[in-house]
Amino acid sequence: xxxxxxxxxxxxxxxxxxxxxxxxxxxxxxxxTMFGDEPYGNYxxxxxxxxxxxxxxxxxxxxxxxxxxxxxxxxxxxxxxxxRIDKYAKRVYADDGTVTPYDKLIIATGSRxxxxxxxxISRPGRGFxxxxxxxxTLDDTRAMMRYxxxxxxxxxxGGGLLGLEAAxxxxxxxxxxxxxHAAGHLMNAQLDPQAGEILRRGVERLGIEVVTGARTTEILxxxxxxxxxxxxxxxxxxxxxxxxxxIRANVEVAEASGLEVERGVxxxxxxxCLDEPDxxxxxxxxxxxxxxxxxxxxxxxxxxxLADHITGRNPQAAYHGSRVATKLxxxxxxxxxxxxxxxxxxxxxxxxxxxxxxxxxxxxxxxxGRLVGATLIGDVRKVAFLMQAFDRGLPLPEERxxxxxxxxxxxxxxxxxxxxxxxxxxxxxxxxKGMITACVADGVKTVTGVxxxxxxxxxxxxxxxxxxxxxxxxxxxxxxxxxAASWYVPGVPMPKPELMRVIRERGLKSVSAVFATLAPGGExxxxxxxxxxxxxxxxxxxxxxxxxxxxxxxxxxxxxIQRDGTFSVVPQMKGGVTTPAQLRRIADVADKYxxxxxxxxGGQRIDLLGVPKEKLPEIWAxxxxxxxxxxxxxxxxxxxxxxxxxxxxxxxxxxxxxxxxEERYQGVEGPGKMKLAVTxxxxxxxxxYVKDLGVVAIDGGKWEIYVGGAAGAHVRKGxxxxxxxxxxxxxxxxxxxxxxxxxxxxxxxxxYAFVPRVGIxxxxxxxxxxxxxxxxxxxxxxxxxxxxxxxxxxxxxxPVTPGQFRPSLPLIExxxxxxxxxxxxxxxxxxxxxxxxxxxxx
Amino acid sequence: xxxxxxxxxxxPLDDIPxxxxxxxxxxxxxxxxxxxxxxxxxxxxxxxxxxxxxxxDGLVDxxxxxxxxxxxxxxxxxxxxxxxxxxxxxxxxRVDADDQLVLxx
Numbered sequence: 034x035x036x037x038x039x040x041x042x043x044x045x046x047x048x049x050x051x052x053x054x055x056x057x058x059x060x061x062x063x064x065x066t067m068f069g070d071e072p073y074g075n076y077x078x079x080x081x082x083x084x085x086x087x088x089x090x091x092x093x094x095x096x097x098x099x100x101x102x103x104x105x106x107x108x109x110x111x112x113x114x115x116x117r118i119d120k121y122a123k124r125v126y127a128d129d130g131t132v133t134p135y136d137k138l139i140i141a142t143g144s145r146x147x148x149x150x151x152x153x154i155s156r157p158g159r160g161f162x163x164x165x166x167x168x169x170t171l172d173d174t175r176a177m178m179r180y181x182x183x184x185x186x187x188x189x190x191g192g193g194l195l196g197l198e199a200a201x202x203x204x205x206x207x208x209x210x211x212x213x214h215a216a217g218h219l220m221n222a223q224l225d226p227q228a229g230e231i232l233r234r235g236v237e238r239l240g241i242e243v244v245t246g247a248r249t250t251e252i253l254x255x256x257x258x259x260x261x262x263x264x265x266x267x268x269x270x271x272x273x274x275x276x277x278x279x280i281r282a283n284v285e286v287a288e289a290s291g292l293e294v295e296r297g298v299x300x301x302x303x304x305x306c307l308d309e310p311d312x313x314x315x316x317x318x319x320x321x322x323x324x325x326x327x328x329x330x331x332x333x334x335x336x337x338x339l340a341d342h343i344t345g346r347n348p349q350a351a352y353h354g355s356r357v358a359t360k361l362x363x364x365x366x367x368x369x370x371x372x373x374x375x376x377x378x379x380x381x382x383x384x385x386x387x388x389x390x391x392x393x394x395x396x397x398x399x400x401x402g403r404l405v406g407a408t409l410i411g412d413v414r415k416v417a418f419l420m421q422a423f424d425r426g427l428p429l430p431e432e433r434x435x436x437x438x439x440x441x442x443x444x445x446x447x448x449x450x451x452x453x454x455x456x457x458x459x460x461x462x463x464x465x466k467g468m469i470t471a472c473v474a475d476g477v478k479t480v481t482g483v484x485x486x487x488x489x490x491x492x493x494x495x496x497x498x499x500x501x502x503x504x505x506x507x508x509x510x511x512x513x514x515x516x517a518a519s520w521y522v523p524g525v526p527m528p529k530p531e532l533m534r535v536i537r538e539r540g541l542k543s544v545s546a547v548f549a550t551l552a553p554g555g556e557x558x559x560x561x562x563x564x565x566x567x568x569x570x571x572x573x574x575x576x577x578x579x580x581x582x583x584x585x586x587x588x589x590x591x592x593x594i595q596r597d598g599t600f601s602v603v604p605q606m607k608g609g610v611t612t613p614a615q616l617r618r619i620a621d622v623a624d625k626y627x628x629x630x631x632x633x634x635g636g637q638r639i640d641l642l643g644v645p646k647e648k649l650p651e652i653w654a655x656x657x658x659x660x661x662x663x664x665x666x667x668x669x670x671x672x673x674x675x676x677x678x679x680x681x682x683x684x685x686x687x688x689x690x691x692x693x694x695e696e697r698y699q700g701v702e703g704p705g706k707m708k709l710a711v712t713x714x715x716x717x718x719x720x721x722y723v724k725d726l727g728v729v730a731i732d733g734g735k736w737e738i739y740v741g742g743a744a745g746a747h748v749r750k751g752x753x754x755x756x757x758x759x760x761x762x763x764x765x766x767x768x769x770x771x772x773x774x775x776x777x778x779x780x781x782x783x784x785y786a787f788v789p790r791v792g793i794x795x796x797x798x799x800x801x802x803x804x805x806x807x808x809x810x811x812x813x814x815x816x817x818x819x820x821x822x823x824x825x826x827x828x829x830x831x832p833v834t835p836g837q838f839r840p841s842l843p844l845i846e847x848x849x850x851x852x853x854x855x856x857x858x859x860x861x862x863x864x865x866x867x868x869x870x871x872x873x874x875x
Numbered sequence: 876x877x878x879x880x881x882x883x884x885x886x887p888l889d890d891i892p893x894x895x896x897x898x899x900x901x902x903x904x905x906x907x908x909x910x911x912x913x914x915x916x917x918x919x920x921x922x923x924x925x926x927x928x929x930x931x932d933g934l935v936d937x938x939x940x941x942x943x944x945x946x947x948x949x950x951x952x953x954x955x956x957x958x959x960x961x962x963x964x965x966x967x968x969r970v971d972a973d974d975q976l977v978l979x980x
Contacts, residue, residue: 468959485957485958486957486958486959487958488945488946488947488958488959491945491946524936545894545912556936557913557936557937559933559934559935559936559940559941559948560934560941560946560948563934580894581894581895582892582893582894582934582935583894583934585934585943586932586933587943589895589932594929594932594943594944596926596927596944597927598927598928598929598932834892835890835891835892836890836891836897839897839898840898840929841896841897841898841907841929841931841932842898842905842921842922842927842929842931
């Protein structure tokens with residue numbers, strides 16, 4: 034037999050809870066009866082301000098019309114008020130004397146407008162003074178709209194959310210609106226005074242007059258309202274007064290029936306009233322863990338828990354409270370607020386940005402590295418990220434400013450939830466949001482797992498943050514911490530410092546030895562080889578046991594692989610300075626080999642593109658120039674300007690210094706590319722401010738050294754590491770910084786990430802001031818790396834491995850060799866050679 | 876010939892450095908053969924189905940090959956992609972008594 038479920042309240046909470054119960058098959062378990070004060074179906078109270086503002090029709094705000102109740106077998110008694118609950122006999126008594134028995138009861142009586150006891154606000158026995166309105170119900174709104182047809186000046190009492198909405202809406206009906214607020218600033222429950230002031234300016238710009246710090250002491254007018262009087266004696270003439278001074282929970286029925294009531298009906302984590310296994314309460318009328326809520330999002334959470342529990346779908350369902358975050362247009366001004374509005378503890382970090390003229394205000398409050406509060410006014414582009422960080426306690430960006438602004442990375446402003454399914458997230462690898470969510474749905478619950486499978490974020494990497502957000506969103510909080518995130522490479526479970534220590538202790542000098550000793554099960558991992566090869570070379574220099582299979586193809590053949598499997602050849606051109614003889618030789622080589630494209634690079638060199646692998650040794654021989662390392666995770670180039678030698682502005686010989694730096698550090702491997710520049714004056718023609726290390730000559734024979742700059746997918750101006758007085762000091766500090774980077778950066782972590790991670794002050798202490806006493810070690814280690822340099826293009830004389838330069842694809846015109854003869858399996862037969870590889874045919 | 880497998884000698888095993896791959900043209904087919912560290916050889920179609928990358932130039936381990944162009948990965952035993960690409964063709968390959976690579980077709 035179906036049990037009887039009675040719901041007191043037909044507002045948003047009551048109706049939503051019933052919907053949730055029906056969605057869990059509750060229609061088969063219960064016969065449902067609902068009581069509502071208002072003589073309608075169920076409507077969206079939030080939309081009343083839109084109705085008032087004339088942007089919504091009355092029909093558009095109904096959530097469930099009367100037909101819905103009938104279709105779901107719900108008995109609705111609208112306009113019938115419940116006066117009392119007999120919790121022992123399990124019955125509810127209505128005002129009209131009817132009695133309804135229940136097995137389970139839900140109290141969803143909501144809240145009502147709080148009307149302060151201002152003299153003149155109401156007439157004894159007749160309700161409000163004529164011209165005074167609350168702003169809470171559809172009837173309130175209808176009456177207000179009707180009355181304002183004949184009237185011109187409105188005062189809204191209350192500068193909270195509802196008051197602001199009312200004021201904005203009333204502008205649609207009367208020519209003059211004044212907002213009167215008792216507290217010192219608008220929305221004082223959510224905003225700090227500064228934010229409140231910015232909001233006030235925004236509201237005033239809309240033509241609403243705002244009076245704060247103004248307590249209303251009297252409503253004036255004999256028959257109808259003629260004005261209000263403030264505590265300071267001021268009169269404000271008006272013919273309409275709207276009271277929006279907050280809400281109070283409707284607890285009278287519960288209280289009269291002996292239920293536990295404080296500011297609201299007290300409920301436990303299952304939304305049950307205290308000690309009442311069969312009575313639940315939900316919505317604005319409840320108090321949970323000392324908290325009452327006046328917004329809609331917590332209500333949805335509560336309704337779900339209640340429905341899970343009452344239907345037995347999930348008896349363990351528990352409501353733990355809601356972290357309230359609001360994002361709305363308040364009277365035409367974008368406002369978002371969450372958590373604390375002001376710091377509470379001494380060590381709370383706060384960031385505040387305020388631009389009054391534009392009406393923009395942003396503040397964030399951080400405690401122990403987590404976001405505990407944020408306010409945005411006027412510019413709410415970062416709200417999606419902030420809400421997520423606030424709600425889930427996500428780690429925050431090192432660059433705290435990124436909480437407020439997008440620093441060179443536009444896509445982060447879109448929240449994971451808002452993105453369309455087919456929106457492209459990774460623009461390098463063409464991965465859409467849908468592909469990421471599908472991957473999560475298939476059971477991948479870690480960010481790196483999803484990145485590996487979809488390859489989203491594996492291009493330039495700028496979308497990594499958004500990918501992580503989408504994974505989190507798709508996993509609905511069920512995201513698993515990926516232990517591998519801290520490892521240097523995925524195949525060896527250790528962060529870099531620990532890995533280096535163990536490698537040194539055990540004397541592991543080859544990639545295969547590292548796998549055999551340190552990888553789980555001794556299992557090698559293709560994706561880890563390159564990073565390990567780089568690390569071991571850095572640690573052991575000449576002692577490193579070089580296993581060629583651990584190298585990426587570029588490092589096997591000392592050229593950069595192109596989309597068609599051909600390679601690019603970039604000879605060294607120190608500091609971007611060349612000679613006619615060199616240019617002639619390059620031109621001859623390009624002619625001789627029919628190089629499809631000759632191009633100047635961004636690093637001031639010449640690139641010969643489209644060279645087949647098997648031609649590389651011959652080309653190198655004909656060029657007879659050293660490799661420019663335009664392919665490796667290594668020291669690349671030093672870009673220079675013409676400096677003092679020719680330029681009339683130059684204050685330092687940047688060309689000579691650039692050449693000297695490149696001469697010394699050429700080919701040094703690292704965790705990422707190292708691109709440098711030296712520029713002869715602060716005009717920065719060599720772009721030194723946006724290099725991994727950039728040197729700028731300044732007047733007085735001095736040089737500034739900037740580190741951590743970038744101008745690729747990520748754009749960042751470098752931080753000033755030091756200002757020194759000689760070129761020698763530049764060369765020493767350059768080596769020392771690069772060595773510190775090589776030893777401490779994660780695999781593929783460029784300096785633009787490494788420098789802010791470590792912090793420029795700390796880097797300066799270590800590298801310049803030698804606070805850790807390691808400067809001499811760093812210099813010595815770099816000196817060993819410099820000494821270990823061999824021009825890799827010397828390998829042209831004798832290939833290091835069989836078929837080192839054999840093609841791996843049929844290139845442009847590779848002749849196909851027919852199978853000359855087939856033999857039964859196992860019997861010896863002739864070799865089937867690969868066409869076009871010289872040493873193979875030899 | 877129908878129903879019979881035949882072996883094509885590709886050349887000496889030592890033509891492939893340990894842990895690397897080399898490409899072979901067999902008739903109209905391009906085949907990448909890998910000599911795994913720890914023993915064993917694997918053969919798959921040589922062209923990455925994603926964008927035509929040369930798989931013989933890829934990094935490998937006992938299980939996977941990584942295409943050098945866009946880092947798509949493929950299982951060397953099944954040919955299946957672990958990064959959502961169409962599969963590779965897998966060819967049976969072995970080393971005979973004379974240390975010659977033999978491809979079964």
